[in-house]
Amino acid sequence: MARENMDERWGFETRAIHAGQKPDPQTGAITVPVYQTTTYEQDEVGKDRGYEYSRTGNPTRDALEISVAALEGAEFGRAFASGMAAEDTILRLLNPGDHIVMGNDAYGGTFRLISKVLTRMGVTWSAADFSKRENIENCLTDRTRVVWAETPSNPLLSVVDIEMLSEVAHSIGAWCVVDNTFATPYLQQPLAHGADFVVHSATKYLGGHSDVVGGFIATNSPELDQEIGFLQNAIGAVPAPWDCYLLLRGVKTLSVRMDRHCDNAERIVTFLDGHPKVADVLYPGLSSHPTHDIAKKQMKKFGGMVSFTVHGGPEAARMVAGSTKLFTLAESLGAVESLIEVPAAMTHLSAEGSPLEVDDSLIRLSVGIETTDDLLEDLSNALS
Template identity: 65%
Template sequence: MLGGDPQVSGFEDPDEFGFETRAIRAGQPHDPYTGAVVTPISLATTFAQEAVGQPRHGYEYGRTGNPTRHAYQVCVASLEGARHGFAFASGLAASDALLRVLRPGDSLLLGDDAYGGTFRLIDKVFGNAGVGLAAVDLTAPDKIRDAWTPSTRMVWLETPTNPLLTVFDIEAICAVTHELGGIVVVDNTFATPYLQQPLALGADAVLHSATKYLGGHSDVVGGFVATDDDELADHLVFTQNAVGAVPSPFDCYLALRGTKTLGVRMDRHGENAHAVVELLEEHPAVRSVLYPGRPDHLGHDIACRQMSGFGGMVSFRLHGGRAAAEQVAASTKVFTLAESLGAVESLIEHPGAMTHASVAGSALEVPDDLVRLSVGLETESDLLDDLGAALDTAPSAAN
């Protein structure tokens, strides 16, 4: 089941092929009419039927199913090792669809370091509909037991987290949650399926903001959910169609195009991030560096166990507080001051004033001296020179 679309394999036995091959071929057969090697963009909103109630090729209406969307769903589901995949119009639309399994009176546990938009959706939208929320330090999975109540149904986590790059033990969290009768949703946006496979570690559903690394070029907004759970898949296929927060065929084409190069991009993101971390570690204006690849990172051993690389996201704190953080964020030229992440260009932001302003005053509030980097694919020396110059404008520890 892939979002209500017909079952069409991109090529034979995709599971026998490696990640990069599946990224290029899974769900993407050559066009049978022209031989085109790129999946066509099918813009049709409706499809001719052989007879009443008998769609010719399994498609009937563009909201319910679309050939381009189907190709994209097959591909990303394959990369996550999932039997079911569902594309949505944004990461928050994907989150909304998953959260709709909860009913008034239910509650969920959210990692106490999470994207501000996720917190806002759960707290303000689903909270007003009677769904409860508690923030939990998931670095200690047994704290789930302490926070669990008869109404708790779900544990929701990011790993690595946004923006503090905390790493949670997916397998341990799933073991505790499943013992208590709940389900686990893992936001895999930062790691991507190239670096981390949450379903294989016990997660019930994997979420992506496809706007980020999957699309990879800052030119498409999208979301994705992958799961092996048939009951959850039934819920998602119904919600995808009934609510209608689906991506356009062109959005699916762009996301699928980006996904083809995910592996090689993530390798370069990681290489550049490693060099940036080394610069930050030596600069006197930097108070601390938050990156799972550092041996002194609290979650480093877990990251080594459940990830194949450490990714392209780096956060750091400055001795000069908020003023220094804002100064550095506004002083770069190669790093663009902008929200979002995961694309070919390097971005810099101040989470407290930008992406995470919505969690101010809550248990998820982020430090005001924090700067977040999305390290892109530019020439390494250009990134280091640019960031180094910006850091030189901030006060050092000696000051």
């Protein structure tokens, strides 16, 4: 859906609440109604009122598409049934023989989709450490069409220089795709740094309440949006109207939630960094983090995700992850409640034995918005 009903001067918080979300003209309802319908009456044969079938278009979905596009500073946005559905739709732009370069710490599901599904269609791939330009350049072939990055990455929280990545991709006519799930548009807007596509697991911070699975693609290119729109309808991995409503509701509070996620994460990082049982803390906000300077350049704050290793290896990591009370042992991230997991045994199990394999003593925290001191006490008890 193209961006409309929006004043270009609006700030982020105003966009989150008003872009695409005018009161209902018929009833004055202040929230966008859930248009729980599959089809729409037509005035005459071939003459509809903008909607014909809900896979193709739905007013609740349109509102969500306008809203998130406005937050990404994008001209166009498309909503999907999950982050993976959004990723798959972008990758369906490829043809047999085309090549993808992805970061070597991509989300396990992204790696699985590319290495186990796309390869069946003759697409090839390489993975590289994106911290250095030459690593990416060394992977490029004359068939590279996509350079795919997550920043900050999952679970190592490495930050990739989006401007550099876009330059490298564009030098050979490839698209730069940035998975902005961890940062959200509140902290970072990849299109402004040259990316061609932003992709989201809206299941995470955009929804923010662990109650809806969704995905999103944003772009500034009318041609690419046309192609994505065609695939969205042709493949049909669209979100239900109720899910669009939940996502719209979540997005309204994105800025206040993100501020609190970031503040809580920073306090937890300070605690972990000085703890005798903690071996290493990964957080882009730490000045010792290898990609801290890039994070400072392209992010507003450093996010709500924290990874760390403990002395004592995998056994100790599992014990800590199993001992917290407020941090729930669970996959997923980005919601109001704090979560803890061991990626090598949970979210990133599918990367085992691959270049994307994760250290099995790594613990990942999704820091929620609970009272900071309660979270610190919970971690302190688990570590001791």
